[in-house]
Amino acid sequence: MKGKPRLTTFLVAILQQTGRNLARSWPTQSMSLLTVALSVLIFAFFLLIHLNMLAAGAKLGDELRLTIYLDEDINPAMQPRIREQIHQFGDIAEVRFISREQAMARFARRLGDEQDILRDLAPDFLPPSIEVVPRPGLLGLNQLSQLADFLSTLPHVSRVQYGQEWLQHFNSFNRLLRIVVLVSAALLTLNMIFTVSRTIQLTLAARREELEILRLLGADRAFVGTPFLAEGLLQGGLGSMLGLGSLYLIFQWTTNQLAGAGILGLFTPVFLPTWLLGLIIGASALLCLFSSLAAINKSLQV
Amino acid sequence: MKGKPRLTTFLVAILQQTGRNLARSWPTQSMSLLTVALSVLIFAFFLLIHLNMLAAGAKLGDELRLTIYLDEDINPAMQPRIREQIHQFGDIAEVRFISREQAMARFARRLGDEQDILRDLAPDFLPPSIEVVPRPGLLGLNQLSQLADFLSTLPHVSRVQYGQEWLQHFNSFNRLLRIVVLVSAALLTLNMIFTVSRTIQLTLAARREELEILRLLGADRAFVGTPFLAEGLLQGGLGSMLGLGSLYLIFQWTTNQLAGAGILGLFTPVFLPTWLLGLIIGASALLCLFSSLAAINKSLQV
Amino acid sequence: MVKQTQTTPPMVECFKVGKVYPPDVVALRDVSLSVRQGELVFITGSSGAGKSTLIRLIGRQEKPDTGMVLVNGREGARLNQAQQQRLRRDIGVVYQDFRLLPRLSVSRNIAMAMEVDYRPWRETSRRISELLEKMELTGKERRPVETLSRGEQQRVAIARAAANAPSLLLADEPTGNLDEQTGLLILNLFRELAAAGTTVITATHDSKLYRDHGHRVLHLQQGILQTDGEQR
Amino acid sequence: MVKQTQTTPPMVECFKVGKVYPPDVVALRDVSLSVRQGELVFITGSSGAGKSTLIRLIGRQEKPDTGMVLVNGREGARLNQAQQQRLRRDIGVVYQDFRLLPRLSVSRNIAMAMEVDYRPWRETSRRISELLEKMELTGKERRPVETLSRGEQQRVAIARAAANAPSLLLADEPTGNLDEQTGLLILNLFRELAAAGTTVITATHDSKLYRDHGHRVLHLQQGILQTDGEQR
């Protein structure tokens, strides 16, 4: 070099180089892009299922409650005092007083089509009760049994019941779910790492000769690096956008398929939140970028 | 060649070549093996979940039944005739006659902890009924309503009930499940194809030069092909075995984790059946084999 | 040197051979020649004259666009794959760009040519050490080819081509990276092979190789065979 | 030709340079030499003598194990990456194995060397057609390098090395695949470059290049510098 180049010469050279690289190796590049898109799609698909399962699980957990059966209906005047006593235990979301009549009505609802069988019963054969709904955070069996012990010390209480059995089922189902989700997350992460590293290896193999010759010719970091940066960002960014876009289409199609069917009454499926989408796109762009940079650095050793 | 080689010379040459290939390229080869193993593992993992979900679903479906409420208990002498009439509709798995006492006992069981509330009831407040369990195949709502119409023509019948609402829920949950399983199967198959083809591309890139030189030297099909055959079989076979072995360990660990917990009462998780394991191993060995063969054929064009 | 009598059968025959590379590079035009068994022939011509193309056509790496090339009386197009492969093992070629496997050792590279022909192991190792001695490469058997000097690599390529004592040896610029003295080693090897019955066709621009020794020289110019005869 | 006066500064200086390849191949031993700016020097020696190694050490592709190599008065180890890269763009190298990108066209291969130095586009294309004319490659600009004959490829490699009119040109066996006449083209190019101030160091076994022209010749033998002076 016979002196510092002018800025325009520099920019033109870099842009030409970038354009030429993209023009020449677009088949490899678009294969890589598809691979990244597929990896992101699979990963985000299972993330989406996981998040929706968690949401459905949380909704089920909301229905957890303790029922305190009473000897007799509670005088409405007494209710605020008892409500206050219960709230003193802390972490209580709601306290409901259920009279004999309310209990009967609800039992009838619960029997559904079979409620004819109640025709001949006295309307007061069910005992009155108080229902205590803990906050979702308070799910552990230990804390629940402490709360139950406390509730049985209240006046007029005949028996405290909380769905121990149901709770156990729910807990172990959650455990199974968590294992499945953890194992698939681990496998899919491994898969993504493998796929992306293979893709980069292939791209590198296609470029090794060229990088070596650029090094021998004394190309500087900007000349070698900028096209690679552009490529890495393009593959990681576009690839993950493509993957997430496809996922959105799949999601839309699925919810349309299910719209009106009963399942959507149980829980409302939600798509990944925007910040998570941004995070995934950013992370994969960075991943591709850094792998490209590592390659350049190796090839730029003088 | 100055004549036909002796068999021993031939065998020694082929074996040497195979051994040398394996010895020289084992890092690439073991990476390929791991990739195949991971692909198979992920694929089989989701297949396993799918199969178990189907099994659990089928078990739920088994509990589907029609209940025919009667005006009065049926004379045991009449029962065989009615049973026969019902069976004439075809596709019926079981017909059960429930007396007032049996109904009451079952209702008590079903109330569980709340059965105290039945203390004061007359033991005959529930009506007698016949339960009809259709064969699992007969799940469609249409057929069920036909069966119900037929049953309401039987003598002494007051009302036929079958869980239309529950059935709808179950059907749409099954639909969601089917969509999730189909989408993940499609994605994972794509992923497996991508991964394996990338792996093979890498292996080929590493060998292109050698294959070209073997072609120029006039190597025959046996000399070039046998080592490749061995490699393809080894990678596909060993890789898928490794993947399925890891899956078995994960499966064992998971069921151990859940052993004793309530969830296992709902359904018994089963591993993939032996014929399916064999199929997976065979298919991936063949896949790897054919890809290798395609490579050789291309390089053997004279 | 072998006496060339009229009764020795022809090993290579070309009849009006032409080769055009797309779009319109005429590499060879109407080349006819005949080389007898055990002959040692040189092809000369300036850079781009078509020497390598002629060698590739005779070695069946490419097909002629017009005319016919016969090796040992047989035409390539008439052979099936297995026959072609067998024929190829009986032709040794020194490529202008060597085509060695850079990561393999010197002896592995040479052994490959013999293993492909299913030669017994003992013969292979004896032949390799004999050839390496002639090429003055003794002691470098185990070195990966990529660590050799360019001229050493060229000698490995020659050793590989000669390993099977083929009926036909095609050498494309075999002394391009060798000094005068080492070049003479190669010439001696080729003479020995010719004396033992191998037909040797060498493309070269190295006039020291063929001058002063009374060998037959074919001179190509822009794809056309200009002179065919002894040059001194 | 440039008159070499004692006042011309030295471009390349080697002080007791040695290079040993593992495990124990002594490629160079205590080589000392000094080449002035604008000089045209030949390195000779038989195959494996260490010519390419010396060229690689001067071109900074490798580091000496002992001694010191100065180019333009500066030692490689003392430069940072950017300085090294800048220096490299000012050294043109003709590699013995060319190191061209086979799938790229002739002009792309040459242009790369100039683009890396951020030469304006017009200068690049003018220089390329000028060089291709001198190398007798006109009309082959757009051909992928892999479709050229070996000698044509070698001339592309020479054109690339000369493209930037570098301060130092290192040529390793630049006429190995060229006939006598084409070789003279190269010699003329080198002389022109030297006259314009480029220092040219050529490793070759082609005595036709340096004989009869009164150039300085360094003779290597088994890694040791034997003679340094004019050869006729």
Ligand SMILES: Nc1ncnc2c1ncn2[C@@H]1O[C@H](COP(=O)(O)OP(=O)(O)OP(=O)(O)O)[C@@H](O)[C@H]1O
């Ligand atoms: N990377 C390496 N590893 C080990 N030995 C090497 C390496 N490179 C070169 N050598 C050895 O160093 C010696 C000198 O090699 P060099 O390439 O300098 O020779 P040369 O004079 O260029 O020969 P030629 O004329 O054949 O090109 C040779 O014996 C060679 O085998």
Ligand SMILES: Nc1ncnc2c1ncn2[C@@H]1O[C@H](COP(=O)(O)OP(=O)(O)OP(=O)(O)O)[C@@H](O)[C@H]1O
């Ligand atoms: N694959 C190809 N595609 C197009 N043109 C080709 C191809 N191969 C060779 N040519 C052209 O054919 C002509 C003859 O090439 P060939 O390699 O036979 O020359 P050569 O005599 O061997 O030259 P050298 O001495 O430089 O090796 C050259 O002009 C070359 O550019």
Ligand SMILES: [Mg+2]
């Ligand atoms: Mg040639």
Ligand SMILES: [Mg+2]
């Ligand atoms: Mg050399």
